[in-house]
Amino acid sequence: MKFFSQSFLYDDPWSIVSLAFFLRYPNPYAAHVVSCDVISRTQTPSGSLLTTRLILKRGALPRWAPQGIVSRAESWVIEESEVDPHGKTVRCRTKNLDHVKVMQVEEWVMFRQTSEGKTLQTTEARILSGFGWGLTKRIENHGLTRFKANVQRSREGVSLILSLLRQSRLQPMTLGGQESLPTSQSAGSDSDSSCTQNNTWSRLKSWLNSPSPT
Numbered sequence: 001m002k003f004f005s006q007s008f009l010y011d012d013p014w015s016i017v018s019l020a021f022f023l024r025y026p027n028p029y030a031a032h033v034v035s036c037d038v039i040s041r042t043q044t045p046s047g048s049l050l051t052t053r054l055i056l057k058r059g060a061l062p063r064w065a066p067q068g069i070v071s072r073a074e075s076w077v078i079e080e081s082e083v084d085p086h087g088k089t090v091r092c093r094t095k096n097l098d099h100v101k102v103m104q105v106e107e108w109v110m111f112r113q114t115s116e117g118k119t120l121q122t123t124e125a126r127i128l129s130g131f132g133w134g135l136t137k138r139i140e141n142h143g144l145t146r147f148k149a150n151v152q153r154s155r156e157g158v159s160l161i162l163s164l165l166r167q168s169r170l171q172p173m174t175l176g177g178q179e180s181l182p183t184s185q186s187a188g189s190d191s192d193s194s195c196t197q198n199n200t201w202s203r204l205k206s207w208l209n210s211p212s213p214t
Helices: 013-020 136-168 190-207
Strands: 002-010 035-042 049-056 074-084 089-096 103-114 119-128
Touching: 002 013, 013 089, 013 103, 013 119, 049 119, 103 136, 119 136
Parallel strands: none
Antiparallel strands: 002 119, 035 049, 049 074, 074 089, 089 103, 103 119
């Protein structure tokens, strides 16, 4: 069994980091994510939001993996999250539902607002293989290495969405609504800045509304 633990501090407030986390799919750093669907969402009496999502991920087996070790290089992952708007925390747990004998990866992520108004992310994971045949340790080491790389890509994806959300706040429009553009633009840097912001909105809406890959 292998363990992983890491913390990361975002300069942004909890509300926008939490939003970026749940809007992180699709993004260019998560090409391995095939689909992401909400299967349940409820609100507790205390006001917390509970959400369960089903995510399909696609990967590639290492060259040393025995032929037929898994039937397909895809895995269904369940994500269970709780958003507490009063305590300003997000707790999220994910784990794969198939190929569990070969390797089970369970991850816990928490976002909480600090006293300075920033957001602290804590990520913990457990990688366990029950495959045997002298490959258990090698599979767990491979899983840990791949998980570390995925954590970095996930953070880059969230940071990208954060950047888009920051820039979108400069636009006088709402997501999914009609764009409210100025009737005239000043020359030079103001015009360039407006074009950049418009392009940012187009990219953000395109990612959020794009259909799941087939």
